[in-house]
Each structure stands twice: as C-alpha cells, then as structure tokens.
Amino acid sequence: MLDEAAAANELMRLARAIAHHNRLYHSDDNPEISDAEFDALVRRNAELEAQFPHLIRDDSPSRKVGHEVAASPLAKVRHDQRMFSLDNAFSDDDVADFVTRVRRFLALGEDAPVAFTAEDKIDGLSCSLRYEHGRLVRAATRGDGEVGEDVTANVRMIADIAEQLSGKVPDLFEIRGEVYMAKQDFVALNQAQEAADGKIFANPRNAAAGSLRQKDPAVTAARPLRFLAWGWGAASDVPEASQHAMMQRIADWGLPVSPLLTRCESVSAMLEHYRSIERARSDLPYDIDGVVYKVDRLDWQERLGFVAKAPRWGIAHKFPAERAETTLEAIDIQLGRTGKLTPVGRLKPVTVGGVVVSNVTLHNRDEIARLGVRPGDRVVIQRAGDVIPQVVENLTRDVPRDAWHFPDHCPECDSEAVAEEGEVDVRCTGGLICPAQRTERLKHFVSRAALDIEGLGEKTIDEFFALGWLESPADIFRLRRRREDIVGREGWKDKSVDNLLAAIEAKRQPDAARLLFGLGIRHVGAVTARDLLKRFATLQALREVAQRALAEDAEALADLTSIDGIGPAVVEALGDFFHEPHNIAVWDDILSEVSPPPYVVETRDSAVAGKTVVFTGALETMSRDEAKAQAERLGARAAGSVSAKTDLVVAGPGAGSKLKKAQELGIEVIDEAAWAEIVKAAG
Ligand SMILES: [Zn+2]
Incomplete structure (x- = not known):
C-alpha cells in the first residue's frame, strides 16, 4: 500500500483541495465538483488519517469540516510585455x-x-x-x-x-x-x-x-x-x-x-x-x-x-492528430468503487502514434449516443497527447445494426443503475450490496470520520471480506461470534482479537450523524449527515421523512429542502437509497446491532434559541458559514429558504427574493449589526 511519504503528500493535497472546494462552494457559490466528489475527498482524507494517525495535519480538513478554510488563489501578475500566441x-x-x-x-x-x-x-x-x-x-x-x-x-x-x-x-x-x-x-x-x-x-x-x-x-x-x-x-x-x-x-x-x-x-x-x-x-x-x-x-x-x-x-x-481506423469489437461496463458505470470500448488492436491501442474510453451514456456506436462498427480513434485514446468518428453509423443500450441495471449486483437529473454518469444504486463497491463501503464505514473503529483497517477488511465474514456493516458487530476463528488465523493473537472486538463493542451506541455518513449514501457527506440529524434527531425520523419525500409528499420535501445546505441532489439521493429494498435491509440490519442515541445539538440560552433564522444578502463582517455557526451556537436553526416556519431573517445589502418573501409573510427582518447585538448579548 501507500508509504508514509506518499500518504503525507496526499494528505497535504487533500487539505488543499478540500479547502479550495469548500471556498468555491461556500464563498464563491461556484462549485467545480459535485457534492459526491467533495465527499469522496473528505472520505479519502479520513481513510488516510485513520491509517496514518501521526500524519494528521494541523490544517487537516477533519478538524474544520463545515467551516470555511482560507485558501486564496495565486496572485495575479501583469506582464510587462504581452505573452503572445501564434497563428x-x-x-x-x-x-x-x-x-x-x-x-x-x-x-x-x-x-x-x-x-x-x-x-x-x-x-x-x-x-x-x-x-x-x-x-x-x-x-x-x-x-x-x-x-x-x-x-x-x-x-x-x-x-x-x-x-x-x-x-x-x-x-x-x-x-x-x-x-x-x-x-x-x-x-x-x-x-x-x-x-x-x-x-x-x-x-x-x-x-x-x-x-x-x-x-x-x-x-x-x-x-x-x-x-x-x-x-x-x-x-x-x-x-x-x-x-x-x-x-x-x-x-x-x-x-x-x-x-x-x-x-x-x-x-x-x-x-x-x-x-x-x-x-x-x-x-x-x-x-x-x-x-x-x-x-x-x-x-x-x-x-x-x-x-x-x-x-x-x-x-x-x-501536426494532424494521431488517428487510426479499427473495429469496435465490444462495449464493456466497468464499475468504479463509487458505483459509476463506465463504458469501455474493446478494439481490434491498432497502432496509433507508435502505441498499440486495444481499449478506448467511451466516457458515458451521452457519448455513446452522440457517436451512435455499436459493437461491430468501424471507428476512427485519436490520440491527441492523451494516454487513453478516444473515438472521434463512427464510420458505419448508417449500417443497420442493433443499437447498443446502456444498461439500466448494475452488471455486478443487478440493482437499478440511474443517472441523476442533470448528470451524465450512470451509477449503481445498490451501494451497500454491490460487491464491487462493498469492501470500499465497509472501509468507509469504519473510517475515522465515520464509525472510527480502531484496529479494523483496510487489510483486515479485505481479509475478512475474502473469508465471507463481512458482507455488510452489521456483520462487523457480529464478528464477536467468530472470535475463535479469528484467533486461529495467522497474525492474530488473543490480545489483538480482544482489542479489535472491544473497539467494535465500544461503538454499539454510535453518533447518529457518523453512522449516517458511514452508510455512504451519495451526496450525504459528513457535513450533510450532521445537518440532517440536527433537524431530525434520529435516523428513524430521517428515514420516515425521506420515504415520504420519495412518495412526493410535499410537506416532507419542503421539510428536507428548507435545511440550509440540503438541495434536490441530497433529497434525490436519499430517495434512491430508500427506493432500493437491499438498502433498507442493510439499514434495518445495522440498526438491529447498534442504537445511536438521538442527536443533540448543544445550545446556549439566547434570544433566538429554538428559532429558525435565514441569512440573505451580503454579510460584511463575517462569512455565511460563520453566521450559520453562530446561529447554531445560539440554539437557532439556520435555514436556506424563507417559509411560514421562518422566525427571523437577517438581511444584508443586495438581499432579493428572500427578503421580499419575508416581508410578504410579515417575518421579522433585521440587519447584520442587529444580529451582532444578539450574538453579543448571548455572551
Ligand atoms: Zn452494483
């Protein structure tokens, strides 16, 4: 696996990347990557930190998830003399x-x-x-x-x-x-x-x-x-x-x-x-x-x-791009560990720019539709500096041949495979039961930012998974029945097995947000999991509202989307999750083994305790994140949109539709200075 230098290097990159994307998301409102991709970065960081605890950085994102991390872009330089381009x-x-x-x-x-x-x-x-x-x-x-x-x-x-x-x-x-x-x-x-x-x-x-x-x-x-x-x-x-x-x-x-x-x-x-x-x-x-x-x-x-x-x-x-003509023999689906179905074209091998090429990426469903490719077609492939060549043209598009259909079920586990609204990637929805994704999910489940089970590292998971002892998260809590089997294996001693089992038992009452995050539901990262639990307190309540939302219950939908930071992508991902019976089985199974106490938000007495606050417009003395954190510390709930349930709107310059709606609904509106007074009064 990774050596220490590479891990340190990667942790450094992750800290930077997460800070960068956090800033784009929160300050610039201009994310470059999806929430799921962001969560994957956070998850990877947690995995590495679990594996190399002594390498945890002072600026580690795990220490400041949810807060804005300062990351200024590179400084600009005006060239004394223009750098031209050539015709x-x-x-x-x-x-x-x-x-x-x-x-x-x-x-x-x-x-x-x-x-x-x-x-x-x-x-x-x-x-x-x-x-x-x-x-x-x-x-x-x-x-x-x-x-x-x-x-x-x-x-x-x-x-x-x-x-x-x-x-x-x-x-x-x-x-x-x-x-x-x-x-x-x-x-x-x-x-x-x-x-x-x-x-x-x-x-x-x-x-x-x-x-x-x-x-x-x-x-x-x-x-x-x-x-x-x-x-x-x-x-x-x-x-x-x-x-x-x-x-x-x-x-x-x-x-x-x-x-x-x-x-x-x-x-x-x-x-x-x-x-x-x-x-x-x-x-x-x-x-x-x-x-x-x-x-x-x-x-x-x-x-x-x-x-x-x-x-x-x-x-x-x-130079002309390096191209060659060959036959597309088959289209295979590769399954990534996040469940993404990637189509790969298998070619009759051909030499392009000095390299023998037998595979091409077909990217996604849209690309296949654009090219109209089917196995048997003659295609032109191109290497333009890229290692993985691409298909640029289908020469036999007009030849009658059965169309190739992108699978709507996972080739590994047969769960439904879907593309989310506005996304081109098709993903397997069977996360927890899909074998291709399962060990990765198990590793994520025990990782530092999730259940944080000490001593249950990647190697052990691979080992136990191969033995058929670990299929789903709940199996981790049934490992104690295999104590004698584990002791009998090379590399395990009584003491190490006892330590592992004790570490597992210590998590019988896990933090609900960590457990939710650990389940690896798409778009439900560590921050989102906390936001959801802050609102619904228990996993059972969250499940009920998510299932009602899945059934198009307007009130449930509004309840979910009124949470600041929860958008349609999260609601849809929750719906996809609970739509799949396998996932519900896994969910029920883990909750039969562990009992997370209701999520409690520590609050202070204040004028806004128990109230729902919406921040809108520009804030001048603090970031939006800081304002939300203040509201939470004061026992208030920071919501993203104004509704009849809103108690208070803090409006800065440039506040638009939210302010208008608040006025229509007769909701109290204050400015940033008045908000600062409330914070100050609470001490
Ligand atoms: Zn699958």
Missing part, C-alpha cells in the same frame, strides 16, 4: 503563404534570402521567467497574455530552471518557455496517483498545469516538471541580432532550449524539418503538437510587429 498553419500551403506575407511586408524580392528558425512546439504551460542581474526574481504563467499567475515559488522547484544565470546577462531579461512533463514521468505520476486514489490527469499538459499552479510549492517539488525556453519578453538589452543566436545565448546562460531547434533558409527546408520532427514525434520524450517557425533576424521581427494578439513573424505549423 496556426495546417498545411504546406499555409506555410508558403506565411513566408510570402513576410516577404511582402518587408518589401523583399522573391529571391532575397529570408531565414527562419524551426523548432518543435511542446504541449505544456507557457511561463515567463524574469531575471534581474541574472537572478530569478519572478515567474508567471501566460494567463490571458496580459495577466498571468505568480508561480515564482513553484518554478524555483523545477530543476531545469536556473536560479542564477551564468555569464554576462543583461540587467533585466525575461526568458519565456514551456513548463512540461515528459511522457514517461506523466505515466509514472498517474500510476502513483491511481495507487493513492489521487487525481488522474488526462494528458501531460494537464498534469504540468495542475502541478505548477499549486498554492503549495512542495506539491510542485514532488512533481517531475521540466522546462524548455523558446523566447524572451521584456529585456534591457538583447545581445544578439538573430533569434537563433539569441536562443543559443540563452542555452549558454543555463536554461535548456530544444535540441531540435534549427535554422532554415527556404520553405522547402522548413517543411523538410517539419517532416523529420513529425517522424520522430512518437519517439520524443515529450508530447509536441507542431513546429514553430520564426523570422530569424530580430530587426525584421521588430518591423513585422504584431497583428492583434499574434506576431507577424511567427507561426505554428500543427
């Missing part, structure tokens, strides 16, 4: 036209010599490195060309990038180039990420960008990033007269430039170099997507200048 050429004719335009602009005769540099165009992230007196003082990403992000601290972690240039360097010189990840390093990174359940990157470019644009430079340091220079920006002096000589000079100063950079004196020489790079493409250690030509004489570059955002003196000659 593209797609054909030999386009290149010839480019050269003709250059000649015409410079009023050169048809036979006058014009030289160009030609170099491979790396698919990475453009960066500008500012050197003052030869020392690296600032690094910024391209951004929109005018304003990029400050990645100085991160760039200092890249071995290719010299902190101090050697030789005679102008007082100010900005070197520009590409931060990238080599293909081999990319594959290794993804393997490590997969082993650690981390983010899998789609291609080396994404991996490089994701690794560089980190708030914590230590993350960047752990990633195998490289750099190649291709030009420069602001400079107090440019000591050479040509692009080619200047790039050689930059290499002499100590920054890598492409070994394939050359100088061409004719269109045919440019195209020849293009073809030789194209032939070498699949053997190069990094992904490239074309060849860049630039007018070699710098005085001519100066005269040619720019049109809009691109220079007249350069162009990128793109």
Whole structure:
C-alpha cells in the first residue's frame, strides 16, 4: 500500500483541495465538483488519517469540516510585455503563404534570402521567467497574455530552471518557455496517483498545469516538471541580432532550449524539418503538437510587429492528430468503487502514434449516443497527447445494426443503475450490496470520520471480506461470534482479537450523524449527515421523512429542502437509497446491532434559541458559514429558504427574493449589526 511519504503528500493535497472546494462552494457559490466528489475527498482524507494517525495535519480538513478554510488563489501578475500566441498553419500551403506575407511586408524580392528558425512546439504551460542581474526574481504563467499567475515559488522547484544565470546577462531579461512533463514521468505520476486514489490527469499538459499552479510549492517539488525556453519578453538589452543566436545565448546562460531547434533558409527546408520532427514525434520524450517557425533576424521581427494578439513573424505549423481506423469489437461496463458505470470500448488492436491501442474510453451514456456506436462498427480513434485514446468518428453509423443500450441495471449486483437529473454518469444504486463497491463501503464505514473503529483497517477488511465474514456493516458487530476463528488465523493473537472486538463493542451506541455518513449514501457527506440529524434527531425520523419525500409528499420535501445546505441532489439521493429494498435491509440490519442515541445539538440560552433564522444578502463582517455557526451556537436553526416556519431573517445589502418573501409573510427582518447585538448579548 501507500508509504508514509506518499500518504503525507496526499494528505497535504487533500487539505488543499478540500479547502479550495469548500471556498468555491461556500464563498464563491461556484462549485467545480459535485457534492459526491467533495465527499469522496473528505472520505479519502479520513481513510488516510485513520491509517496514518501521526500524519494528521494541523490544517487537516477533519478538524474544520463545515467551516470555511482560507485558501486564496495565486496572485495575479501583469506582464510587462504581452505573452503572445501564434497563428496556426495546417498545411504546406499555409506555410508558403506565411513566408510570402513576410516577404511582402518587408518589401523583399522573391529571391532575397529570408531565414527562419524551426523548432518543435511542446504541449505544456507557457511561463515567463524574469531575471534581474541574472537572478530569478519572478515567474508567471501566460494567463490571458496580459495577466498571468505568480508561480515564482513553484518554478524555483523545477530543476531545469536556473536560479542564477551564468555569464554576462543583461540587467533585466525575461526568458519565456514551456513548463512540461515528459511522457514517461506523466505515466509514472498517474500510476502513483491511481495507487493513492489521487487525481488522474488526462494528458501531460494537464498534469504540468495542475502541478505548477499549486498554492503549495512542495506539491510542485514532488512533481517531475521540466522546462524548455523558446523566447524572451521584456529585456534591457538583447545581445544578439538573430533569434537563433539569441536562443543559443540563452542555452549558454543555463536554461535548456530544444535540441531540435534549427535554422532554415527556404520553405522547402522548413517543411523538410517539419517532416523529420513529425517522424520522430512518437519517439520524443515529450508530447509536441507542431513546429514553430520564426523570422530569424530580430530587426525584421521588430518591423513585422504584431497583428492583434499574434506576431507577424511567427507561426505554428500543427501536426494532424494521431488517428487510426479499427473495429469496435465490444462495449464493456466497468464499475468504479463509487458505483459509476463506465463504458469501455474493446478494439481490434491498432497502432496509433507508435502505441498499440486495444481499449478506448467511451466516457458515458451521452457519448455513446452522440457517436451512435455499436459493437461491430468501424471507428476512427485519436490520440491527441492523451494516454487513453478516444473515438472521434463512427464510420458505419448508417449500417443497420442493433443499437447498443446502456444498461439500466448494475452488471455486478443487478440493482437499478440511474443517472441523476442533470448528470451524465450512470451509477449503481445498490451501494451497500454491490460487491464491487462493498469492501470500499465497509472501509468507509469504519473510517475515522465515520464509525472510527480502531484496529479494523483496510487489510483486515479485505481479509475478512475474502473469508465471507463481512458482507455488510452489521456483520462487523457480529464478528464477536467468530472470535475463535479469528484467533486461529495467522497474525492474530488473543490480545489483538480482544482489542479489535472491544473497539467494535465500544461503538454499539454510535453518533447518529457518523453512522449516517458511514452508510455512504451519495451526496450525504459528513457535513450533510450532521445537518440532517440536527433537524431530525434520529435516523428513524430521517428515514420516515425521506420515504415520504420519495412518495412526493410535499410537506416532507419542503421539510428536507428548507435545511440550509440540503438541495434536490441530497433529497434525490436519499430517495434512491430508500427506493432500493437491499438498502433498507442493510439499514434495518445495522440498526438491529447498534442504537445511536438521538442527536443533540448543544445550545446556549439566547434570544433566538429554538428559532429558525435565514441569512440573505451580503454579510460584511463575517462569512455565511460563520453566521450559520453562530446561529447554531445560539440554539437557532439556520435555514436556506424563507417559509411560514421562518422566525427571523437577517438581511444584508443586495438581499432579493428572500427578503421580499419575508416581508410578504410579515417575518421579522433585521440587519447584520442587529444580529451582532444578539450574538453579543448571548455572551
Ligand atoms: Zn452494483
């Protein structure tokens, strides 16, 4: 499994990621990931912390779940000189036209010599490195060309990038180039990420960008990033007269430039170099997507200048995407541990860009419908820097053949498989009984943020599951009947078995919110579980209201959705859960083994105790989360919407429909200052 360094590294990333998404969700109201994905991060963090308790970070999300975690984005940097992008050429004719335009602009005769540099165009992230007196003082990403992000601290972690240039360097010189990840390093990174359940990157470019644009430079340091220079920006002096000589000079100063950079004196020489790079493409250690030509004489570059955002003196000659035609032999469904059904196309093996390909991802149900693919179809597949190739075209779409239907039941457990409203992914709803998901669910159930059963680690769960001793969470509480069997197994002693069984017995009266979270219902993360229990106090009451909501009972629906933070996704997920008889069996089973006491919210006496409060509009002295936490401390319930049950509305500037509704209903409305008085009065 994971070693300590990798675990520490991942915990650090999780702390950052969770803080980031928390902020997007709470402060910016602009989540990038679904609640389920967010919960998966929290769950993963809890699992790792359970496994490596001594690695729990001071800023661990488990210590502040539900609170806003400060995470400011990277600082913005305005480029002294715009970072341009290049126009593209797609054909030999386009290149010839480019050269003709250059000649015409410079009023050169048809036979006058014009030289160009030609170099491979790396698919990475453009960066500008500012050197003052030869020392690296600032690094910024391209951004929109005018304003990029400050990645100085991160760039200092890249071995290719010299902190101090050697030789005679102008007082100010900005070197520009590409931060990238080599293909081999990319594959290794993804393997490590997969082993650690981390983010899998789609291609080396994404991996490089994701690794560089980190708030914590230590993350960047752990990633195998490289750099190649291709030009420069602001400079107090440019000591050479040509692009080619200047790039050689930059290499002499100590920054890598492409070994394939050359100088061409004719269109045919440019195209020849293009073809030789194209032939070498699949053997190069990094992904490239074309060849860049630039007018070699710098005085001519100066005269040619720019049109809009691109220079007249350069162009990128793109390679066609690497494609091949083959037969789609079958479509298989793979089941992820979160229950997601992913269609995978099995191909008659074919070589694309030097790689033999036999599988393609078909992404999801919509993608299959878009392509209209069925087993037997001839398809065009494409590798565009991505490791996993994609189907771009179905050549036999019009051939009559039975349509392939996306399964509506799980191939593993036969539970219903559904896509939620607005989502393209189809998931198995049989979470607790689905074998593919079961061990993962069991691990989650005992993890630190859930039931937190000490001594019942992942290995033990795998071991007992393989023996058929653990099928569902309730089986954990029946392990005591197997005491003698466990003692008889290698690696177990009387004492360790007793310790384990005691740890299990200690959870016979678990915290209801942890138990609910432990059941792994989609969208019901640790925070949501607490919010639900705060409102309904017992699991039985929650189940009743969820089942009534499932039967379209309007009052139950309103009851659920009036809880701040509970939206339609949670209500639907609860409905899906209770819709599946297997899940109810598991639910009843665990509740026959454990008895969680009713959830009690600790409160203080205050003017608003027992009341329902809604915050709306902008708050100026605190975050929305802080306000909600205050309300809860004062014994009030913070709700997300105004209804007849609302007692008090705290309205800040910009309050809209909620304020209007409160006024219509005659509900008391106060401002933030008056709220602060209530908080102060409660002490
Ligand atoms: Zn299933």
